[in-house]
Amino acid sequence: MxxxxxAYPYIIWMIGFIVLPLIMVVYYGLTDNTGSFTLDNLTExxxxxxxxxxxxALGLSLxxxxxxxxxxxxxxxxxxxxxxxxxxxxxxxxxxxxxMNFLLRTLAWQTxxxxxxxxxxxxxxxxLPKLNIINTPYAIILGMVYNFLPFMVLPIYNVxxxxxxxxxxxxxxxxxxxxxxxxxxxxPLSVPGIISGITMVFIPALTTFVISDLLGxxxxxLIGNVIEQEFTQAGNWHVGSGMSLVLMIxxxxxxxxxxxxxxxGEGTAF
Amino acid sequence: xxxRLTGMVLASALAITTIFGGCKGSGSAGxxxxxxxxxxxxxxxxxxxxxxxxxxxxxxxxxEFTTNExxxxxxxxxxxxxxxxxxxxxxxxxxxxxGLLEKLxxxxxxxxxxxxxxxxxxxxxxxxxxxxxxPYCWGTxxxxxxxxxxxxxxxxxxxxxxxxxKGEILMQKSVRDAFAVALKKLGYSxxxxxxxxxxxxxxxxxxxxxxxxxxxxDEVRDKMINNEAAIGVIYSGEAIYTQRENSDLEYVxxxxxxxxxxxxxxxxxxxxxxxxxxxxxxxxxxxxxALMNFEYxxxxxxxxxxxxxxxxxxxxxxxxxxxxxxxxxxCETFNYLGEEYDEIYNNLWKEVMSK
Amino acid sequence: MKKIINFLEKFYMVLIFLLLYAPIITLIVLSFxxxxxxxxWGGFSLKWYISLxxxxxxxxxxxxxxxxxxxxxxxxxxxxxxxxxxxxMMKKWSRNTVMSxxxxxxxxxxxxxxxxxxxxxxxxxxxxxxxxVLIAHITFNLPYVIxxxxxxxxxxxxxxxxxxxxxxxxxxxxxxxxxxxxIMPGILSGFLLAFTMSLDDxxxxxxxxxxxxDTLSTKIYTEVRKGIKPEMYALxxxxxxxxxxxxxxxxxxxxxxDKKA
Numbered sequence: 017m018x019x020x021x022x023a024y025p026y027i028i029w030m031i032g033f034i035v036l037p038l039i040m041v042v043y044y045g046l047t048d049n050t051g052s053f054t055l056d057n058l059t060e061x062x063x064x065x066x067x068x069x070x071x072x073a074l075g076l077s078l079x080x081x082x083x084x085x086x087x088x089x090x091x092x093x094x095x096x097x098x099x100x101x102x103x104x105x106x107x108x109x110x111x112x113x114x115x116m117n118f119l120l121r122t123l124a125w126q127t128x129x130x131x132x133x134x135x136x137x138x139x140x141x142x143x144l145p146k147l148n149i150i151n152t153p154y155a156i157i158l159g160m161v162y163n164f165l166p167f168m169v170l171p172i173y174n175v176x177x178x179x180x181x182x183x184x185x186x187x188x189x190x191x192x193x194x195x196x197x198x199x200x201x202x203x204p205l206s207v208p209g210i211i212s213g214i215t216m217v218f219i220p221a222l223t224t225f226v227i228s229d230l231l232g233x234x235x236x237x238l239i240g241n242v243i244e245q246e247f248t249q250a251g252n253w254h255v256g257s258g259m260s261l262v263l264m265i266x267x268x269x270x271x272x273x274x275x276x277x278x279x280x281g282e283g284t285a286f
Numbered sequence: 287x288x289x290r291l292t293g294m295v296l297a298s299a300l301a302i303t304t305i306f307g308g309c310k311g312s313g314s315a316g317x318x319x320x321x322x323x324x325x326x327x328x329x330x331x332x333x334x335x336x337x338x339x340x341x342x343x344x345x346x347x348x349x350e351f352t353t354n355e356x357x358x359x360x361x362x363x364x365x366x367x368x369x370x371x372x373x374x375x376x377x378x379x380x381x382x383x384x385g386l387l388e389k390l391x392x393x394x395x396x397x398x399x400x401x402x403x404x405x406x407x408x409x410x411x412x413x414x415x416x417x418x419x420x421p422y423c424w425g426t427x428x429x430x431x432x433x434x435x436x437x438x439x440x441x442x443x444x445x446x447x448x449x450x451x452k453g454e455i456l457m458q459k460s461v462r463d464a465f466a467v468a469l470k471k472l473g474y475s476x477x478x479x480x481x482x483x484x485x486x487x488x489x490x491x492x493x494x495x496x497x498x499x500x501x502x503x504d505e506v507r508d509k510m511i512n513n514e515a516a517i518g519v520i521y522s523g524e525a526i527y528t529q530r531e532n533s534d535l536e537y538v539x540x541x542x543x544x545x546x547x548x549x550x551x552x553x554x555x556x557x558x559x560x561x562x563x564x565x566x567x568x569x570x571x572x573x574x575x576a577l578m579n580f581e582y583x584x585x586x587x588x589x590x591x592x593x594x595x596x597x598x599x600x601x602x603x604x605x606x607x608x609x610x611x612x613x614x615x616x617c618e619t620f621n622y623l624g625e626e627y628d629e630i631y632n633n634l635w636k637e638v639m640s641k
Numbered sequence: 642m643k644k645i646i647n648f649l650e651k652f653y654m655v656l657i658f659l660l661l662y663a664p665i666i667t668l669i670v671l672s673f674x675x676x677x678x679x680x681x682w683g684g685f686s687l688k689w690y691i692s693l694x695x696x697x698x699x700x701x702x703x704x705x706x707x708x709x710x711x712x713x714x715x716x717x718x719x720x721x722x723x724x725x726x727x728x729x730m731m732k733k734w735s736r737n738t739v740m741s742x743x744x745x746x747x748x749x750x751x752x753x754x755x756x757x758x759x760x761x762x763x764x765x766x767x768x769x770x771x772x773x774v775l776i777a778h779i780t781f782n783l784p785y786v787i788x789x790x791x792x793x794x795x796x797x798x799x800x801x802x803x804x805x806x807x808x809x810x811x812x813x814x815x816x817x818x819x820x821x822x823x824i825m826p827g828i829l830s831g832f833l834l835a836f837t838m839s840l841d842d843x844x845x846x847x848x849x850x851x852x853x854x855d856t857l858s859t860k861i862y863t864e865v866r867k868g869i870k871p872e873m874y875a876l877x878x879x880x881x882x883x884x885x886x887x888x889x890x891x892x893x894x895x896x897x898x899d900k901k902a
Contacts, residue, residue: 019726019727020727020730021727022723022724022726022727023723023724023725023726023727023728023730023731024727025720025723025724026720026721026723026724026727026783027724027739029720029779029780029783030739030742030743030783033758033761033776033777033779033780034743034745034746034780035742036761037754037757037758037760037761038757040757040760040761040764041753041756041757041760044760064640065636065639065640066636066640068640069640087657090653091653091654091657094650094653094654095654097650098650104830104892105888105892108888108892109658110661111834111837112881112884112885112888113661113662113664113665114837114838114840114841115837115840115880115881115884116664116665116668116877116880116881117841117843117861117877118843118858119843119858119861119862119865120664120668120861120869120874120877121664121665121668122664123861123869124663124664124665124667124668124671127667127671127679128664128667130512130514131514132512132514134667148453151499151500162660162661162664165661166661215748216748219748219750220750220751223750223751223752225752226843226844233499233500234459234501234502234639235495235498235500235501235639237639237640240750240752242636243752243753243756244752247359247759247848248355248356248359248360249353249355249356249358249359249632250355250359250629250632251358251359251362251363253760256756257756257760260752260757263750263752263753264749264753267748267750267753270748275741322852322853324852327863327864327866328867332698348853349852349853350863352863352866364763365759365762365763365768365769365851366769366851366852367768368852504866504867505866505867505868507867507868508678508679508867508868511678512678512679512681531678
């Protein structure tokens with residue numbers, strides 16, 4: 017049963033449906049309508065509006081990733097403390113919301129944040145000033161943090177849980193303070209989880225077009241929206257593919273970073 | 287426990303594949319084949335589709351789009367074969383010019399007689415010999431406003447640039463509609479191919495952006511009903527529906543003029559069931575059916591026989607659904623501007639969006 | 642002091658879970674809303690639950706979604722399990738190459754993956770259909786399956802397996818009795834994960850589907866413009882509660898499960 021050949025169907029599948037599609041994107045990205053080679057589709061990113069959309073997407077996704085990290089790390093520590101034998105249950109608590117459709121969940125934020133929405137109704141009942149963030153970049157950041165937080169919590173939690181308590185005890189026995197235990201032991205050991213979490217939040221946040229579409233009121237154009245519109249509205253697949261290639265550069269960078277810090281593949285979310 | 291779980295998964299998988307096999311059988315064509323219909327969102331009474339299937343034995347696969355620009359690449363790429371599509375005027379023209387459409391055989395569409403001659407006449411602007419397109423709905427673009435949230439009655443596009451309504455304005459998100467508003471405000475044609483005029487319109491739209499609450503397509507309907515905004519740019523067809531739900535709303539076609547549009551049924555070249563598609567178009571032109579659709583979607587019908595069947599006198603004579611001639615005289619139809627200007631409009635719009 | 646920290650920790654956790662579950666509660670509440678628009682509370686009503694079962698379009702989309710999730714998760718699990726077993730026997734560098742490529746669909750953005758599929762299918766002249774969506778789903782499910790199984794496989798002590806072979810067990814018998822039980826939790830969690838991912842996908846389906854094939858996601862996306870039908874909220878609530886109840890049942894007897902695992 018343990019034979020190399022078992023992997024062949026998968027390898028064929030992989031070449032056919034992972035490698036080949038990417039080659040198609042590269043082909044479209046580097047050719048024009050007539051099929052001849054060009055770099056114009058790549059340099060299209062330098063056009064004012066595309067460039068701005070990329071910067072805005074980079075900015076918003078960086079902020080969201082940072083917020084996710086700040087929220088997730090303490091949470092992972094707390095989760096570790098309260099639940100030594102409920103590992104799977106904790107994971108499920110974070111996966112559970114995914115059973116409500118992603119679009120509906122994001123739309124629900126519209127209902128919550130709208131001018132006459134739930135949060136504002138509650139605020140006005142308490143005589144507090146209204147919160148007007150719907151259709152602004154803040155709403156998009158909120159949407160990103162909300163949707164991708166689990167992808168930050170789980171990898172960090174996974175590595176923290178695996179830290180050998182003996183290492184921590186040894187540190188304490190040798191006279192380390194709680195702060196020192198954290199900075200010298202826990203934090204360094206959790207780096208793979210953090211890196212993995214950062215990539216898993218940053219990439220989808222950088223490339224989303226749905227969140228900005230649903231919570232940005234159509235006023236905010238991210239690079240994802242630009243690509244989506246090239247394909248679905250302008251019908252210009254070459255430019256769309258060119259932009260996708262530019263995006264892939266960022267993805268490759270993240271993969272390289274991930275590979276560097278997370279050699280053993282410990283920092284996966286699941 | 288573990289083994290039972292695997293057993294369960296396998297058993298359910300097996301059951302599902304059997305169902306799946308069964309579904310494929312029933313999912314395939316009706317007794318007289320099937321047609322794929324590609325229409326605007328909520329642009330038909332669902333019962334009408336059932337009735338068509340029952341009467342003709344042709345199965346309908348129904349799919350929706352949100353803007354002409356969304357629809358176009360799907361049809362032109364040929365990734366999927368559609369039998370009947372419902373684009374607007376300028377898009378029909380574009381598709382004719384690009385050779386994407388099939389000529390209609392009117393022998394199969396005798397109900398065309400129910401369509402008011404006036405509309406077939408205006409359809410000639412984009413379909414010169416009425417060869418490709420049968421009008422389905424028509425209307426104007428105008429401003430919907432909430433009487434309780436504005437100071438005085440509104441009659442001009444200028445209100446969309448009025449500082450006091452900052453954050454209260456809903457603009458249309460599709461390129462042509464947005465530019466039509468700005469061009470008309472400036473007194474230009476909404477088919478302008480003058481670079482200076484377009485640049486000025488772009489500047490107007492950029493200036494307007496901070497005042498706009500959101501750029502929307504059909505969401506404008508719900509947002510206006512829910513008092514989320516005071517003023518919105520909307521298609522006349524939605525006005526009757528929104529007024530029914532929220533009586534504070536009022537629709538007006540601004541004095542500077544606006545867009546009058548016609549959406550019509552066309553058959554793409556790569557269709558797989560042309561007779562079925564023509565049967566569908568014919569069915570849509572039946573007075574009773576057109577009336578059902580009108581009552582469901584509240585978009586004005588060009589079907590003369592259907593309009594006479596409308597029982598509610600207020601609606602039958604509604605100035606919103608069937609505006610007076612002087613209103614229509616100040617409105618223009620969109621023309622297809624050619625590939626070059628399509629791209630110019632798109633790029634200008636992207637500039638507005640990225641500000 | 643310890644009490645305060647304890648309290649703060651609990652408080653923080655409650656806040657995070659509030660953030661995660663607030664939209665879900667909103668949707669559940671909306672499903673009982675008598676009024677059709679989502680901004681107004683028109684009183685409690687069960688009518689959307691009743692009309693849900695008469696709404697053919699939604700039921701069809703649900704059916705497609707479930708079939709798609711089940712088939713894609715199942716096929717991905719089988720392919721992925723086989724791949725993991727085979728990969729173990731491969732040379733290090735070829736294994737690493739395969740693993741890096743495996744990571745691509747997971748790390749690549751949905752939009753690029755979706756588009757690349759569309760370009761491929763059109764490029765090889767394959768008409769978009771249920772099959773193309775299924776292929777796409779299997780592909781993006783595979784890394785999740787493989788990454789769930791791989792760690793379990795690494796922990797296996799091969800000596801036991803070899804000992805069994807030495808004692809005369811056939812390879813398939815030894816595999817079933819020794820390796821399979823050890824990696825089963827990984828296979829199961831890979832399957833569940835794949836199922837969930839497929840269920841939640843919108844972007845890739847959006848680019849690979851043909852007309853007439855709607856999953857709940859694509860159905861919702863077209864409905865967004867004109868206002869979501871309340872039946873959709875009702876359906877989501879039913880699905881959510883079902884999963885929640887299932888999970889509670891499974892987790893209420895963790896002791897039993899642990900002993901056997």
